[in-house]
Structure formats: C-alpha cells, structure tokens
Amino acid sequence: MKKDDTKLDHLFPTFKDARKRTKSEVENIEFELDPKYLNLGNGKKYLIQTYGCQANEADSEVMAGILERIGFTKASNPEDSDLIILNTCAIRENAENRIWGEIGRLSHYQKTNPNLIIGLAGCMPQEPDVVERILKKQHAVGLVFGTHNIHKLPEYIYDAYLSKERVIQVYSKEGEIIENLPKIRNHQFKAWVNIMYGCDEFCTYCIVPYTRGKERSRLPEDVILEVEELVKAGYQEVTLLGQNVNAYGKDFKELDYTLGDLLNDLDKTGISRIRFTTSHPRDLDLKTILAMKELKSVMPHLHLPVQSGSDEVLRRMNRRYTKEMYMEKVNLLKEHVKGISITTDIIVGFPNESDQDFEDTLDLVREAKFEGAYTFIYSKRKGTPAAIFEDDTPADVKKKRLLKLNELINAGFKEGNQRFLDEVVEVLVDGPSEKDEAVLAGYTPHNKLINFKGSKSLIGKIVKVKVTKALTWSLQGKLYSNEI
Numbered sequence: 315m316k317k318d319d320t321k322l323d324h325l326f327p328t329f330k331d332a333r334k335r336t337k338s339e340v341e342n343i344e345f346e347l348d349p350k351y352l353n354l355g356n357g358k359k360y361l362i363q364t365y366g367c368q369a370n371e372a373d374s375e376v377m378a379g380i381l382e383r384i385g386f387t388k389a390s391n392p393e394d395s396d397l398i399i400l401n402t403c404a405i406r407e408n409a410e411n412r413i414w415g416e417i418g419r420l421s422h423y424q425k426t427n428p429n430l431i432i433g434l435a436g437c438m439p440q441e442p443d444v445v446e447r448i449l450k451k452q453h454a455v456g457l458v459f460g461t462h463n464i465h466k467l468p469e470y471i472y473d474a475y476l477s478k479e480r481v482i483q484v485y486s487k488e489g490e491i492i493e494n495l496p497k498i499r500n501h502q503f504k505a506w507v508n509i510m511y512g513c514d515e516f517c518t519y520c521i522v523p524y525t526r527g528k529e530r531s532r533l534p535e536d537v538i539l540e541v542e543e544l545v546k547a548g549y550q551e552v553t554l555l556g557q558n559v560n561a562y563g564k565d566f567k568e569l570d571y572t573l574g575d576l577l578n579d580l581d582k583t584g585i586s587r588i589r590f591t592t593s594h595p596r597d598l599d600l601k602t603i604l605a606m607k608e609l610k611s612v613m614p615h616l617h618l619p620v621q622s623g624s625d626e627v628l629r630r631m632n633r634r635y636t637k638e639m640y641m642e643k644v645n646l647l648k649e650h651v652k653g654i655s656i657t658t659d660i661i662v663g664f665p666n667e668s669d670q671d672f673e674d675t676l677d678l679v680r681e682a683k684f685e686g687a688y689t690f691i692y693s694k695r696k697g698t699p700a701a702i703f704e705d706d707t708p709a710d711v712k713k714k715r716l717l718k719l720n721e722l723i724n725a726g727f728k729e730g731n732q733r734f735l736d737e738v739v740e741v742l743v744d745g746p747s748e749k750d751e752a753v754l755a756g757y758t759p760h761n762k763l764i765n766f767k768g769s770k771s772l773i774g775k776i777v778k779v780k781v782t783k784a785l786t787w788s789l790q791g792k793l794y795s796n797e798i
C-alpha cells in the first residue's frame with residue numbers, strides 16, 4: 315500500500331479475506347523498531363483498557379512494551395493520558411455495547427486535552443460494521459488497528475501525530491508470527507505465554523476465526539526461550555495461550571511436535587507451574603493427557619469448553635464431536651490425572667435449541683461433574699454462519715435455561731471446593747485478597763482461589779495451606795508451612 319505523508323490510505327477489514335485459509339507457509343517476523351520512532355512518546359502518557367480473553371491481556375502487555383520503548387510512560391487515569399487504547403473483545407454483543415459507551419465517556423477528556431488520541435484495537439476493529447460505524451459516528455476515535463498489526467503501532471502513532479488525521483489500519487488475513495516483541499507484563503510471577511495464534515475451527519457461532527486469522531504455532535525454541543527467561547526473572551507460573559492450544563504444532567510442515575512435546579520440554583526449564591488454555595475437545599490427545607499425568611509442573615486443571623450436551627446442537631455449532639466423544643475425553647482425563655479439576659464453557663439458547671437439547675446439556679453437566687463453567691446466552695455475531703440460522707426460542711425461555719444451568723454449575727463449583735476441606739494444598743501467593751488487605755490470596759494447582767492469613771513476605775512464593783472452609787467460589791485456609 316503506497317503511502318505519502320499527507321493523505322493516509324485507510325485499510326478496512328473484510329470478512330471475505332478474513333475467511334480465507336490457504337496452505338501458504340506462515341511467516342515468522344522479528345520485531346524491529348525504526349529509530350525514527352524512538353522518542354515519539356517522550357513526555358506523553360498512555361492508558362490501555364483491556365476487555366475479553368487472555369489473548370487480549372497478552373496483546374495489551376505487548377502494546378505497553380512497544381509504547382514504553384518509544385518513550386511513553388504509563389498514565390494512571392484518562393485525564394492524565396495523551397493516548398488511550400481500548401483493546402476490545404467481539405465475542406458477544408454486550409461486550410461491544412460497553413465499548414461504544416466507553417468511547418462516549420472518554421471523548422469528554424478531549425475537551426480538556428484536544429490532542430488526546432483514543433484508539434480502538436483488538437477484535438472489534440476486525441469487524442467491517444464496526445469500522446463503518448467509527449467512520450460515520452465515532453469521531454472521537456483517532457486510531458484503529460487490529461489483531462494482526464500491533465507491532466506497527468509506532469508507525470501509526472507517528473502518522474497520527476504528523477498528519478493530524480485518523481489512522482485506520484485493519485488487516486483481514488491469515489496472519490504471521492511476530493517474535494521478539496517487547497512486553498510490560500502485568501504480573502510479577504505469573505505470565506501469559508502465547509504458543510499459537512488464530513483458529514481454523516469455524517464454530518458457527520464464533521467470530522474468532524475472522525478476527526484472529528488462521529491457526530499458526532510459534533516455533534518450540536522461541537516458546538522455550540521465553541519460558542527460560544521468565545524462570546531466570548523469578549516467574550513461578552506460565553499460562554500457555556492459544557484459541558485452540560491442542561492444535562499446537564499441527565501446522566508445522568517438517569516437525570512432528572505437538573502440545574505434549576512442548577509440555578515435556580517446558581517442564582525441563584524448571585518453571586514451577588504450567589497451565590494452558592483454551593482447549594478443544596476434538597484435538598485434546600493422549601500425549602497431552604499423559605504429560606498432565608507425569609509432569610509435576612503441569613497443573614491438574616483443564617478448561618475444556620463443551621458448549622452443549624446435545625449432539626444436534628453440537629452438529630449445528632460445527633464442534634465436530636458428540637456428547638459421547640466429549641465424555642470419552644473427560645473419562646480419559648479422570649483415569650490418568652487423578653483428582654483433576656475440569657471446568658468448561660456452555661452456550662444456552664443456540665438457535666432453535668429445544669427443551670430436549672437443553673435437558674441433554676444438563677445431563678452432560680451432571681455426568682461430567684464440572685467444577686465451574688462460563689455460561690452464556692447465545693449472542694448472534696454478524697458474519698458468522700449461525701447469524702442467519704432460524705431461531706424461534708423466546709428470550710425469556712433462554713434466560714430461564716441459563717438460571718437453571720447456573721444452579722447446577724454452582725453446585726458443582728461448591729462440590730469441587732468441598733473435596734479439599736482439611737487437605738493441605740500448595741498455593742502460589744498472588745497478593746492481598748481483594749476484600750481484606752490483611753488476608754492473602756492465591757491459587758492452588760487445581761486453580762482454586764484460596765484466602766488465608768499470612769505475611770506479605772510470602773507474596774510470589776508457593777506455600778502450603780491447610781483448608782479450613784470450602785465456600786461456593788473459594789476456599790479459606792490456615793498457613794501450614796512457608797515451603798513446599
């Protein structure tokens with residue numbers, strides 16, 4: 315795309331390009347900063363507001379890393395900011411509506427600071443309708459970029475300052491892998507580590523394959539190096555990220571190397587705790603399950619979205635597994651990883667979900683004994699196949715189903731906590747509890763939140779705690795020993 319210094323050519327997303335999947339090789343690009351951008355942010359402050367999933371959390375850490383590399387410093391509030399980036403989520407309508415409201419709220423700060431740039435990033439800009447709306451109505455937004463070009467942020471800020479024009483640069487494409495990106499991590503001893511990007515599953519209700527490109531795995535040596543550096547920096551826990559981490563390595567042409575292999579190699583780095591998300595039941599394999607069984611560093615908790623317990627609904631969701639196949643994976647996990655904690659995602663009210671379909675979902679929840687779940691009412695996403703599916707299930711029926719499902723899920727959550735009563739568990743201490751400064755909070759290997767009294771010197775350490783009380787959402791305990 316040819317560029318001159320006065321008129322900027324906007325780049326708009328298209329679903330047509332976003333849908334494309336070819337066999338072309340994925341390009342690995344090393345991030346390099348053009349020296350002309352080095353002092354661009356001197357004396358200026360930035361604020362990043364992150365919405366949605368862990369992938370967005372990780373992307374926000376990269377945006378912060380790049381902004382600080384070009385001289386920006388972190389602001390603590392909007393009044394104090396020269397650049398505010400909303401890193402958005404497009405998974406459900408209500409997530410988007412919040413953003414439109416937030417842009418309205420933030421635009422008032424442009425009255426006192428006319429040079430304040432409000433930027434929109436993440437998955438929403440990957441939707442053509444969203445960019446259309448920004449162009450027509452959201453004049454407060456001066457910078458729009460997507461999930462494929464975070465590394466070009468310095469260039470876009472430079473253009474925005476130089477031309478005083480809006481910058482709209484959104485690529486709809488399969489995507490590359492950008493390595494060597496600077497990061498400002500939000501946590502001192504727990505880190506997000508991307509192992510792959512994008513998704514090729516095309517579940518009929520999901521916008522992600524159109525907003526994040528095709529499945530592409532980072533090279534093992536790049537992931538291992540990142541974790542080795544984190545261990546050296548005193549990190550205790552890494553969460554490996556991908557839209558479908560079980561597809562890790564499937565796109566390697568010459569290398570026969572999958573998630574199970576990666577877990578074995580990461581175990582050798584000396585990291586204390588490894589978690590990974592998000593899993594897809596169809597791709598979860600025995601090698602991964604055995605790695606969970608054999609490697610002490612791999613935590614005995616798996617988030618395994620099922621979405622529905624009805625084979626008919628699963629077929630129309632294009633999940634490509636049945637209730638029975640899903641339960642086979644659950645039973646395999648329970649057989650090999652004793653005491654494993656399994657949580658899930660469930661959508662109720664998928665177009666034309668019948669009473670029987672919903673009963674099948676409740677049956678599956680009872681059978682699988684989930685210890686927690688994210689539950690949602692189906693949200694139509696324009697551009698996805700399900701958006702044009704006939705749907706005559708009334709909204710109040712969907713709401714009633716969600717309430718009924720949540721009752722069952724909450725009971726499972728509580729039961730999942732009660733099994734740890736009087737047990738001594740290992741806890742990575744995160745910090746003071748949200749409710750009480752004098753109480754510490756952290757997570758057990760089974761990803762259970764636990765609160766207990768202890769000195770702040772334990773923050774960042776893995777200690778032993780005796781569980782004294784099991785509540786629905788968390789555990790309470792008493793410090794048992796400072797060491798594991």
Ligand code: SF4
Nearest residue numbers: 513515516517520522
């Ligand atoms: S696997 Fe997950 S991210 Fe991928 S299309 Fe399905 S729901 Fe979306």
